[in-house]
Amino acid sequence: MPPLATPETHALHSTAADILTHLSRSQPAGVPHRIGNWNEEAVLYHERMTEFVKKYQSGEAEVARLRRRVGGARREQILSQTHSYNAPLMLQNLSTKTVLSVDVPEQPTDTYTLTTARETMPVVRCCWTFVLCDDNGNPIEDRHEYAHAHGSSIRYGDKVCILVEGLGDEPMYLKSAQTHLSTNISKYSKQQAVCVAAGRDYTAVWQLEHFELGERPEREGTGIDARHPVLIRHCLTGQCLASDGAYVVRNDFGLEYETTCHTYRHNGTRAELPQNAWFVRTAESVPVEGLQYFRNQGSQQGGSQNGQGRQGQGHLGGSGRYAYAGGRDKIWI
Template sequence: MIKLHLDANAKSRLRYSIVSTQIDASSITRMAHEKTYRTNVRIGNWNEDLCLEEDAKKEYLEKKARGELAAQKVDFLKQNILRPVNLTVINDGRLHFGDVVMLVNMGGENRECSAVSINTDINSLTKIPSPGIQAPCAVSAGRGIQACARTAFIITSVDGSPEGSILHFEQSFALKTTSGFASGLYLTSDLKSFQKCAKKSRLQEVNLENSSSFLSWWKITHFDPQERLEFEGQPVPANVSVLIIHCKTNQALAVLGDHILWTTYGKEYEMTAHTFLDSHKAEQDNNHWTVCTADPSGNGLVLLNHSQSVTNKELTQANPDM
């Protein structure tokens, strides 16, 4: 073994040389993995980088021409799914098979007024054979109380009742979306399982399917348990609070204010089929729905106009000078 005897200056120079070598090695390694120049600086594989940028730009322009960009798909979806729909105007105050209606929950402590809405995104879009949405498709409780393809449902017969006949309490029916872009899908539910349940609450799932079956049968029940037997078999009035019960599982349609969904249309509430009972064994306001129709005067929904008139009346009574 050869021992080197170095003075202090020699040792310092040797240490500096070793550190510099390590720094240079690490710098070279880092620069090998980093792109320090733009493609217009012709260094390295500049020709390949330029070709890749041109290919990416060409692909972008082709997708834009075909309308396949994500932003274009979102605009196309909203233009069609939010297109206004004319709800049915009724003169006798009763619901009928074939009526186009909205299902509205008036809200509660932790949620605003909301309506049953199609919750679809660009992944559910289809253009064959015509533009529309494909099943299965989720639903949510949207806060936009406007009659459009997303919120309109048709009361459909499942027992052979002719279109235009009156719907009665406890009579089975189906709820179908409008034809065209909404594809005529049926509101469906089934017993919850480990693989099929609501995303947030893990309760019984509600979604839209493209075919009618016993899973898409519903019935309307009076919201007051003490008067339920008296109203059984009676015509169902429109624009009043009722319960919508799933025939197979006997669970009531519900909106969950404490389970928020961030959708393409904004902040909305999760929907499920689950009966929420209070201490008196009565259904809570999560299960209270109003089957809304159009105002004959053409001023939107009968329910909202009635609520606004009641509010104005209360304000007038509180302030006679108004």
């Protein structure tokens, strides 16, 4: 049998009803502590949403900062029509079929790490400028004298600085250094690390070499070919720029591959492997699906293209060095 209503119980029920009405308003008051009733979670959720909206409108929310950072790094650029110095170009790895890119962190730092990404359009984070250097790593100031003697195109054997612009107040140079115990080691593969940083010194000097070991001496001094990959060798350590699909990096731009400074070699011939091979892409480069690079194929035929049994004999690269293989990944040559 329920207890009889008294003035005291009536006042208590009225107070409880007033509290529930107050908590269910469109903009309830803050909850300084756990109140232990069924409306508590709704109140706390509303407060979190209100705080998020304020931060988002003021540009302080994490999603807004992410959008600005990614949007700034993906501003479109215009590539050079030719393999020229001091003009934007892209570098695509033969092994991973991805392009060399900068992993822009959430907070600005002195150095940015590198990845290879599936960027198909030229954007700020994956456009690189080659600057010609002398044997000591100093930029050649008199471009007219060099152009008169050698031409203006990038050539095998040249020493260069490779830089990216648009990510900071000043250009950031591609750099690497010798590993020492726990320093200058990449995060995933534990190989020699590579990064971009402001300021130019000899750690930012690289040399371009032909990918084919047998043709390297005779090709030195000739212009690079869009249909043949190049080696980008670090002058200070002798290691080559590399990207390996076995080491996946998850960042704000998606799933990408780690980039290091490490020379992959064949156990028998000691020749460099496709992880070290890079195509220099210009605005005139065209995509070719399922294209793979083979050494010493001669007149041998490649595999089928897209599973349709069509054979290729490497007409794109000459000497049978290209063959078709299945897959949707594209090489721009």
